[in-house]
Amino acid sequence: MTQVSAAATIPGFVWAHRFRPGQSKPETLTQDDRAELTRGEGVVWLHLSLVDARVAAFLESFPGLTEDARAALTTHDTHATVTVEEQMVFGTLVDCQREFDRDTSDLGWLHFAMSDRMIITTRLQPLRSVDRARRAMEKNCSRIETPLDVFELLVIEFQRTLISVVIELTEELNLIEDCVYDNAPRDERRRLPPARRTIVRLHRHVRTLLSLMRRAAASEEDEMPFGFEEVASRLTGRLEAVDHDIYSLQERARLLHEEIDSRLSSQINRHLYLLSIMTAFLLPPTLVTGFFGMNTSGLPFTGGSNGTGYAIGLILASLAGAWWLLRRVDIL
Secondary structure, three states, X not given: OOOOOHHHOOOOEEEEEEEOOOOOOOEEEOOOOOHHHHOOOOEEEEEEEOOOOOHHHHHHOOOOOOHHHHHHHHOOOOOOEEEEEOOEEEEEEEEEEEOOOOEEEEEEEEEEEEOOOEEEEEXXXXXXXXXXXXHHHHHOOOOOOOHHHHHHHHHHHHHHHHHHHHHHHHHHHHHHHHHHOOOOOOOOOOOHHHHHHHHHHHXXXXXXXHHHHHHHHOOOOOOOOOOHHHHHHHHHHHHHHHHHHXXXXXXXXXXXXXXXXXXXXXXXXXXXXXXXXXXXXXXXXXXXXXXXXXXOOOOOOOOOOOHHHHHHHHHHHHHHHHHHHHHHOOOO
Protein backbone atom coordinates (compact mmCIF):
# COMPACT_ATOMS: atom_id res chain seq x y z
CA MET A 1 0.00 0.00 0.00
CA THR A 2 1.45 3.34 -1.09
CA GLN A 3 1.54 6.03 1.57
CA VAL A 4 1.20 9.69 0.63
CA SER A 5 3.72 12.01 2.26
CA ALA A 6 2.58 14.96 4.34
CA ALA A 7 4.08 17.31 1.75
CA ALA A 8 1.71 15.91 -0.93
CA THR A 9 -1.46 16.43 1.10
CA ILE A 10 -3.48 19.61 1.34
CA PRO A 11 -3.48 21.11 4.86
CA GLY A 12 -6.80 22.36 6.22
CA PHE A 13 -8.59 20.50 3.43
CA VAL A 14 -12.40 20.65 3.59
CA TRP A 15 -13.24 19.84 -0.03
CA ALA A 16 -12.13 20.42 -3.60
CA HIS A 17 -14.22 20.12 -6.77
CA ARG A 18 -13.39 20.37 -10.44
CA PHE A 19 -16.14 21.54 -12.79
CA ARG A 20 -15.62 20.43 -16.38
CA PRO A 21 -17.57 21.91 -19.31
CA GLY A 22 -20.65 19.89 -20.27
CA GLN A 23 -20.70 17.79 -17.10
CA SER A 24 -23.63 17.96 -14.66
CA LYS A 25 -21.69 16.49 -11.75
CA PRO A 26 -18.41 17.86 -10.39
CA GLU A 27 -15.25 15.80 -10.05
CA THR A 28 -14.40 15.44 -6.37
CA LEU A 29 -10.73 15.78 -5.50
CA THR A 30 -9.24 14.30 -2.35
CA GLN A 31 -6.78 15.70 0.16
CA ASP A 32 -4.01 13.75 -1.57
CA ASP A 33 -4.68 15.31 -4.99
CA ARG A 34 -2.48 18.33 -4.38
CA ALA A 35 -0.84 18.14 -7.78
CA GLU A 36 -4.21 17.81 -9.54
CA LEU A 37 -5.32 21.26 -8.44
CA THR A 38 -3.41 23.03 -11.21
CA ARG A 39 -3.69 20.33 -13.87
CA GLY A 40 -6.33 19.62 -16.46
CA GLU A 41 -9.17 21.72 -17.78
CA GLY A 42 -12.19 23.06 -15.95
CA VAL A 43 -12.74 25.21 -12.90
CA VAL A 44 -11.40 24.15 -9.49
CA TRP A 45 -12.94 25.19 -6.18
CA LEU A 46 -10.68 24.55 -3.18
CA HIS A 47 -12.15 25.12 0.28
CA LEU A 48 -9.84 25.21 3.31
CA SER A 49 -10.20 25.57 7.06
CA LEU A 50 -8.01 28.14 8.81
CA VAL A 51 -8.09 26.02 11.95
CA ASP A 52 -5.08 24.24 10.44
CA ALA A 53 -2.06 26.50 11.03
CA ARG A 54 -0.28 25.02 7.97
CA VAL A 55 -2.68 26.67 5.50
CA ALA A 56 -0.63 29.88 5.35
CA ALA A 57 2.53 28.00 4.43
CA PHE A 58 0.62 25.97 1.82
CA LEU A 59 -0.71 29.11 0.16
CA GLU A 60 2.77 30.66 0.14
CA SER A 61 3.88 27.95 -2.27
CA PHE A 62 0.64 27.85 -4.27
CA PRO A 63 1.15 29.10 -7.85
CA GLY A 64 -0.87 31.93 -9.37
CA LEU A 65 -1.62 33.87 -6.18
CA THR A 66 -0.40 37.39 -5.56
CA GLU A 67 0.89 38.50 -2.18
CA ASP A 68 -2.29 40.48 -1.50
CA ALA A 69 -4.47 37.50 -2.43
CA ARG A 70 -2.57 35.23 -0.03
CA ALA A 71 -2.98 37.81 2.73
CA ALA A 72 -6.74 38.01 2.02
CA LEU A 73 -7.08 34.23 2.33
CA THR A 74 -5.33 34.03 5.71
CA THR A 75 -6.50 37.24 7.37
CA HIS A 76 -8.51 37.25 10.60
CA ASP A 77 -10.15 40.61 9.91
CA THR A 78 -13.87 40.77 10.71
CA HIS A 79 -15.04 43.14 8.00
CA ALA A 80 -16.00 42.65 4.36
CA THR A 81 -13.55 43.50 1.58
CA VAL A 82 -13.63 43.04 -2.20
CA THR A 83 -10.53 43.92 -4.22
CA VAL A 84 -9.99 43.73 -7.99
CA GLU A 85 -6.34 43.53 -9.01
CA GLU A 86 -4.35 42.02 -11.87
CA GLN A 87 -7.31 40.07 -13.29
CA MET A 88 -8.00 38.60 -9.84
CA VAL A 89 -10.76 39.22 -7.32
CA PHE A 90 -10.13 38.54 -3.63
CA GLY A 91 -11.37 39.64 -0.25
CA THR A 92 -13.72 38.67 2.57
CA LEU A 93 -17.46 38.04 2.53
CA VAL A 94 -19.81 37.97 5.50
CA ASP A 95 -21.88 34.83 6.15
CA CYS A 96 -23.85 33.09 8.90
CA GLN A 97 -22.29 30.32 10.92
CA ARG A 98 -23.55 26.75 11.07
CA GLU A 99 -23.32 24.38 14.01
CA PHE A 100 -23.15 20.61 13.64
CA ASP A 101 -26.85 20.14 14.33
CA ARG A 102 -28.41 23.51 13.47
CA ASP A 103 -28.04 26.79 11.62
CA THR A 104 -27.40 30.01 13.54
CA SER A 105 -27.60 33.74 12.86
CA ASP A 106 -24.10 34.34 14.27
CA LEU A 107 -21.87 36.02 11.71
CA GLY A 108 -18.81 34.36 10.22
CA TRP A 109 -16.30 35.30 7.51
CA LEU A 110 -15.49 33.70 4.18
CA HIS A 111 -12.16 34.65 2.61
CA PHE A 112 -11.78 34.11 -1.14
CA ALA A 113 -9.44 34.58 -4.07
CA MET A 114 -10.20 33.69 -7.66
CA SER A 115 -8.20 33.68 -10.84
CA ASP A 116 -9.19 32.70 -14.36
CA ARG A 117 -9.32 28.95 -13.61
CA MET A 118 -9.58 28.57 -9.86
CA ILE A 119 -11.31 29.89 -6.76
CA ILE A 120 -9.93 29.31 -3.26
CA THR A 121 -12.05 29.93 -0.17
CA THR A 122 -11.04 29.74 3.50
CA ARG A 123 -13.01 30.05 6.72
CA LEU A 124 -12.59 29.55 10.45
CA GLN A 125 -16.08 28.28 11.36
CA PRO A 126 -18.51 26.27 9.18
CA LEU A 127 -20.71 28.64 7.18
CA ARG A 128 -24.30 28.23 6.01
CA SER A 129 -24.09 29.73 2.53
CA VAL A 130 -20.93 27.84 1.58
CA ASP A 131 -22.52 24.49 2.41
CA ARG A 132 -25.68 25.44 0.53
CA ALA A 133 -23.65 26.42 -2.53
CA ARG A 134 -21.73 23.15 -2.40
CA ARG A 135 -24.91 21.07 -2.21
CA ALA A 136 -26.42 23.01 -5.12
CA MET A 137 -23.36 22.44 -7.31
CA GLU A 138 -23.16 18.75 -6.40
CA LYS A 139 -26.70 18.34 -7.73
CA ASN A 140 -26.10 20.25 -10.96
CA CYS A 141 -22.96 22.12 -11.96
CA SER A 142 -23.65 22.46 -15.69
CA ARG A 143 -23.79 26.28 -15.37
CA ILE A 144 -20.35 26.53 -13.74
CA GLU A 145 -18.02 27.65 -16.50
CA THR A 146 -15.75 30.15 -14.72
CA PRO A 147 -14.73 30.90 -11.10
CA LEU A 148 -17.02 33.93 -11.33
CA ASP A 149 -19.97 31.54 -11.54
CA VAL A 150 -18.90 29.96 -8.23
CA PHE A 151 -18.48 33.40 -6.68
CA GLU A 152 -21.91 34.49 -7.89
CA LEU A 153 -23.52 31.33 -6.50
CA LEU A 154 -21.85 31.94 -3.12
CA VAL A 155 -23.29 35.45 -2.89
CA ILE A 156 -26.70 34.24 -4.11
CA GLU A 157 -26.77 31.57 -1.40
CA PHE A 158 -25.75 34.23 1.12
CA GLN A 159 -28.75 36.29 -0.01
CA ARG A 160 -31.00 33.26 0.46
CA THR A 161 -29.50 32.71 3.90
CA LEU A 162 -30.28 36.33 4.73
CA ILE A 163 -33.88 35.79 3.63
CA SER A 164 -34.12 32.82 6.02
CA VAL A 165 -32.65 34.91 8.85
CA VAL A 166 -35.06 37.76 8.05
CA ILE A 167 -37.99 35.33 8.28
CA GLU A 168 -36.73 34.02 11.64
CA LEU A 169 -36.26 37.55 12.99
CA THR A 170 -39.69 38.57 11.72
CA GLU A 171 -41.30 35.71 13.63
CA GLU A 172 -39.33 36.69 16.75
CA LEU A 173 -40.47 40.32 16.44
CA ASN A 174 -44.05 39.12 15.94
CA LEU A 175 -43.92 37.23 19.24
CA ILE A 176 -42.37 40.20 21.04
CA GLU A 177 -44.95 42.54 19.53
CA ASP A 178 -47.83 40.31 20.64
CA CYS A 179 -46.44 40.26 24.17
CA VAL A 180 -45.88 44.03 24.21
CA TYR A 181 -49.46 44.84 23.19
CA ASP A 182 -50.97 42.09 25.32
CA ASN A 183 -52.67 43.05 28.57
CA ALA A 184 -50.82 40.32 30.47
CA PRO A 185 -47.79 41.77 32.28
CA ARG A 186 -44.65 40.39 30.58
CA ASP A 187 -41.14 41.70 30.37
CA GLU A 188 -39.87 41.58 26.76
CA ARG A 189 -36.91 43.87 27.35
CA ARG A 190 -34.57 40.87 27.44
CA ARG A 191 -35.82 39.29 24.19
CA LEU A 192 -35.67 42.35 21.98
CA PRO A 193 -31.99 43.45 22.35
CA PRO A 194 -30.45 40.22 20.90
CA ALA A 195 -32.74 40.36 17.86
CA ARG A 196 -32.13 44.06 17.43
CA ARG A 197 -28.35 43.59 17.71
CA THR A 198 -28.43 40.90 14.99
CA ILE A 199 -30.51 43.11 12.69
CA VAL A 200 -28.18 46.09 13.14
CA ARG A 201 -25.08 43.99 12.44
CA LEU A 202 -26.61 42.41 9.33
CA HIS A 203 -27.68 45.79 7.98
CA ARG A 204 -24.21 47.27 8.59
CA HIS A 205 -22.35 44.43 6.87
CA VAL A 206 -24.76 44.18 3.92
CA ARG A 207 -24.48 47.91 3.31
CA THR A 208 -20.70 47.60 3.40
CA LEU A 209 -20.78 44.68 0.96
CA LEU A 210 -23.02 46.66 -1.40
CA SER A 211 -20.58 49.57 -1.39
CA LEU A 212 -17.66 47.24 -2.05
CA MET A 213 -19.47 45.57 -4.96
CA ARG A 214 -20.19 48.92 -6.59
CA ARG A 215 -16.61 50.07 -6.05
CA ALA A 216 -15.17 46.84 -7.47
CA ALA A 217 -17.49 47.01 -10.50
CA ALA A 218 -16.15 50.53 -11.18
CA SER A 219 -12.52 49.33 -11.39
CA GLU A 220 -10.42 49.60 -14.53
CA GLU A 221 -11.45 47.11 -17.20
CA ASP A 222 -7.91 45.78 -17.60
CA GLU A 223 -7.82 44.98 -13.85
CA MET A 224 -11.06 43.02 -13.47
CA PRO A 225 -11.81 39.54 -14.85
CA PHE A 226 -14.01 39.35 -17.92
CA GLY A 227 -17.70 39.47 -16.98
CA PHE A 228 -17.16 40.62 -13.40
CA GLU A 229 -18.98 43.91 -13.96
CA GLU A 230 -22.17 42.12 -15.03
CA VAL A 231 -21.94 39.66 -12.14
CA ALA A 232 -21.41 42.48 -9.65
CA SER A 233 -24.42 44.34 -11.05
CA ARG A 234 -26.70 41.30 -10.67
CA LEU A 235 -25.46 40.60 -7.15
CA THR A 236 -25.90 44.25 -6.14
CA GLY A 237 -29.55 44.10 -7.19
CA ARG A 238 -30.12 40.97 -5.13
CA LEU A 239 -28.41 42.36 -2.04
CA GLU A 240 -30.27 45.66 -2.29
CA ALA A 241 -33.60 43.80 -2.18
CA VAL A 242 -32.74 41.89 0.99
CA ASP A 243 -31.12 44.96 2.54
CA HIS A 244 -34.44 46.76 2.19
CA ASP A 245 -36.11 43.97 4.19
CA ILE A 246 -33.41 44.17 6.86
CA TYR A 247 -33.83 47.94 7.08
CA SER A 248 -37.59 47.49 7.55
CA LEU A 249 -36.90 45.05 10.38
CA GLN A 250 -34.49 47.54 11.94
CA GLU A 251 -37.16 50.27 11.93
CA ARG A 252 -39.73 47.88 13.35
CA ALA A 253 -37.37 46.80 16.14
CA ARG A 254 -36.63 50.44 16.92
CA LEU A 255 -40.34 51.24 17.22
CA LEU A 256 -40.84 48.21 19.46
CA HIS A 257 -37.97 49.38 21.64
CA GLU A 258 -39.54 52.82 21.91
CA GLU A 259 -42.93 51.29 22.73
CA ILE A 260 -41.42 49.13 25.49
CA ASP A 261 -39.60 52.17 26.90
CA SER A 262 -42.81 54.21 26.73
CA ARG A 263 -44.78 51.54 28.58
CA LEU A 264 -42.02 51.21 31.15
CA SER A 265 -41.98 54.99 31.67
CA SER A 266 -45.75 55.00 32.06
CA GLN A 267 -45.52 52.22 34.64
CA ILE A 268 -42.82 54.09 36.58
CA ASN A 269 -44.86 57.31 36.46
CA ARG A 270 -47.91 55.44 37.75
CA HIS A 271 -45.88 54.05 40.66
CA LEU A 272 -44.47 57.50 41.42
CA TYR A 273 -47.99 58.92 41.34
CA LEU A 274 -49.19 56.36 43.89
CA LEU A 275 -46.17 57.05 46.10
CA SER A 276 -46.85 60.78 45.88
CA ILE A 277 -50.49 60.27 46.93
CA MET A 278 -49.41 58.12 49.86
CA THR A 279 -46.86 60.76 50.88
CA ALA A 280 -49.49 63.50 50.71
CA PHE A 281 -51.84 61.49 52.96
CA LEU A 282 -49.17 60.53 55.49
CA LEU A 283 -47.46 63.90 55.77
CA PRO A 284 -50.13 65.65 57.95
CA PRO A 285 -50.39 62.74 60.47
CA THR A 286 -46.59 62.66 60.55
CA LEU A 287 -46.54 66.34 61.47
CA VAL A 288 -49.09 65.72 64.26
CA THR A 289 -47.20 62.79 65.76
CA GLY A 290 -43.94 64.71 65.42
CA PHE A 291 -45.41 67.68 67.24
CA PHE A 292 -46.69 65.61 70.15
CA GLY A 293 -43.46 63.66 70.27
CA MET A 294 -41.38 66.67 71.22
CA ASN A 295 -39.92 66.50 74.73
CA THR A 296 -40.80 70.08 75.59
CA SER A 297 -42.89 71.64 78.35
CA GLY A 298 -46.35 73.09 77.80
CA LEU A 299 -47.57 70.54 75.24
CA PRO A 300 -51.38 70.45 74.95
CA PHE A 301 -53.38 67.49 76.32
CA THR A 302 -50.62 66.44 78.72
CA GLY A 303 -52.58 67.25 81.87
CA GLY A 304 -55.80 65.30 81.27
CA SER A 305 -56.66 61.64 80.79
CA ASN A 306 -58.01 62.01 77.21
CA GLY A 307 -54.90 63.40 75.54
CA THR A 308 -54.34 60.36 73.35
CA GLY A 309 -57.91 60.49 72.05
CA TYR A 310 -57.54 64.14 71.18
CA ALA A 311 -54.26 63.41 69.35
CA ILE A 312 -55.91 60.62 67.35
CA GLY A 313 -58.73 63.00 66.48
CA LEU A 314 -56.22 65.54 65.18
CA ILE A 315 -54.58 62.82 63.06
CA LEU A 316 -57.93 61.85 61.53
CA ALA A 317 -58.76 65.49 60.97
CA SER A 318 -55.43 66.01 59.18
CA LEU A 319 -56.16 63.01 56.94
CA ALA A 320 -59.55 64.43 56.10
CA GLY A 321 -58.02 67.82 55.36
CA ALA A 322 -55.39 66.25 53.09
CA TRP A 323 -58.07 64.29 51.23
CA TRP A 324 -60.18 67.47 50.79
CA LEU A 325 -57.20 69.43 49.51
CA LEU A 326 -56.20 66.74 46.98
CA ARG A 327 -59.75 66.58 45.70
CA ARG A 328 -59.90 70.37 45.50
CA VAL A 329 -56.86 70.57 43.23
CA ASP A 330 -58.09 67.61 41.11
CA ILE A 331 -55.26 65.27 42.07
CA LEU A 332 -57.69 62.58 43.25
